[in-house]
Amino acid sequence: MTIGLQHYLVLSAVLFCIGLFGALTRRNAVVILMCIELMLNAVNISLVAFSSYIVPQLLTGQVFAIFVMVVAAAEIAVGLAIVLAIFRGLANIDTNNINLLKW
Amino acid sequence: MGLAATFWIMAVVIVVAALGVVFQRNVFRAALTLILCFIAVAGLYITLSADFLAAVQILVYVGAISVLIILAVMMTREVQRGNSPNKMEIPAAIVAAVLLGILVYTVANTNWKIATAAPLSPTTVPLATRLFSENGYILPVEIGAVLLLAAIIGAIVITREK
Numbered sequence: 001m002t003i004g005l006q007h008y009l010v011l012s013a014v015l016f017c018i019g020l021f022g023a024l025t026r027r028n029a030v031v032i033l034m035c036i037e038l039m040l041n042a043v044n045i046s047l048v049a050f051s052s053y054i055v056p057q058l059l060t061g062q063v064f065a066i067f068v069m070v071v072a073a074a075e076i077a078v079g080l081a082i083v084l085a086i087f088r089g090l091a092n093i094d095t096n097n098i099n100l101l102k103w
Numbered sequence: 104m105g106l107a108a109t110f111w112i113m114a115v116v117i118v119v120a121a122l123g124v125v126f127q128r129n130v131f132r133a134a135l136t137l138i139l140c141f142i143a144v145a146g147l148y149i150t151l152s153a154d155f156l157a158a159v160q161i162l163v164y165v166g167a168i169s170v171l172i173i174l175a176v177m178m179t180r181e182v183q184r185g186n187s188p189n190k191m192e193i194p195a196a197i198v199a200a201v202l203l204g205i206l207v208y209t210v211a212n213t214n215w216k217i218a219t220a221a222p223l224s225p226t227t228v229p230l231a232t233r234l235f236s237e238n239g240y241i242l243p244v245e246i247g248a249v250l251l252l253a254a255i256i257g258a259i260v261i262t263r264e265k
Contacts, residue, residue, distance in 0.1 A: 003110045005215050008151070011114050013206035015121055017199040022125035024195035025188045030175050031130060034137050037168065038121050041144050044156075052151045054215065056222035059233050062153055063240055066230075069163055070247040074254035076168050080175040081258035087179045096189060 008049035016042035029083045029093040033076060040072045109150050116143040130176050130186050138169045152222045155230055 019038030026032050044065045051061025087093050120143060123136035141164040148157040223229050234240050 003107050003150075005217060006210050007110065007114075008147075009210040010207055011117065011147075013203055013210065014118055016206070017203040018118070018121040018125060020202065021195050021199040024198070025192050026125070027187050027189050028130055030172065030179060031124070031133060031186050033175075034124055034133060034172060037137065037164075037172075038124060038140065041141065041164075045144060045147060048148055048151050048153050048156060052153065052222040053217055056218050056220050059223065059226060059230055062156055062226065062230060063233055065153075065156055066159065066234075067243060067247060069159060070251060073163060073168060074250050076171055077254045077258045078261070080171055081261040083175055084178060085261050093179050 005049055005053040008053075009046055012042045012046040012049070015039075015045065027094050027096055029086070029095055029098070030080070032095065033079045033083070036079075037072065037076065040068060044068055106150055109146065113143045113146045113150065116140075117147070126186075128186055131173070133186055134169065134173050134176050137172065138165055141165050141169065152224060153226060155227045 016039050019035045019042060022035035023032050023039065026035065047061040047065045047068070049061075051059055051065075055061070083093055086098060090097060117140055120136045120140035124133045124140065127133040127136060141160065145157040145160040145165070148154075148160060232239070234244055
């Protein structure tokens with residue numbers, strides 16, 4: 001059985017849904033950021049698969065994957081900085097206890 | 104044949120490592136399985152003949168992002184308290200399963216226009232040409248540089264001691 005575009009897209013969907021489940025259910029803020037990284041990696045897999053199966057000479061998907069990586073790096077830097085600032089103020093990063101803005 | 108075997112090995116490693124990130128009790132071990140998942144994704148890029156992206160994946164994700172995550176895990180001292188779930192587990196599982204079903208149905212029922220041409224084999228030079236040449240992506244590259252600078256300054260400002 002040869003590997004086609006559908007295999008990569010289904011793998012990407014599975015990885016995205018695992019990341020989504022984790023991001024919705026975990027209580028540790030650092031683990032939520034890890035799950036967001038999983039979701040971004042899933043999107044990158046599908047972009048690169050589209051790039052090499054549908055427009056193999058244009059590399060458009062790979063360019064997009066590079067920009068996704070740039071945004072992911074910026075996001076994780078700012079996100080972890082916010083987590084550390086919250087930890088300094090509240091002494092824990094349990095999302096059940098971070099409810100100052102909740103009404 | 105070798106390609107198929109590599110794909111299946113990488114796919115199994117990716118899914119198991121992702122499940123480990125979500126369900127591992129110890130946050131530090133979850134970070135280590137996340138690194139394993141990143142490395143397997145880099146291997147998947149090689150099977151897609153995206154060699155430059157595989158190197159970037161190793162450098163950026165395995166080299167930089169995972170170091171940041173492990174640093175945050177160590178500084179927040181939540182390792183003992185663990186990676187516990189909140190009360191929304193069953194609704195979240197239903198949402199994720201429904202989304203997975205929709206995605207798999209769409210992927211299986213779409214008529215993809217698979218190109219017959221072989222993918223470019225060393226991608227570094229064509230990728231640089233696409234990014235930096237005229238009518239390429241030079242403006243988004245500049246915006247990305249500004250975004251990274253803003254993120255660095257923002258992270259410093261947020262974490263600075265008063």
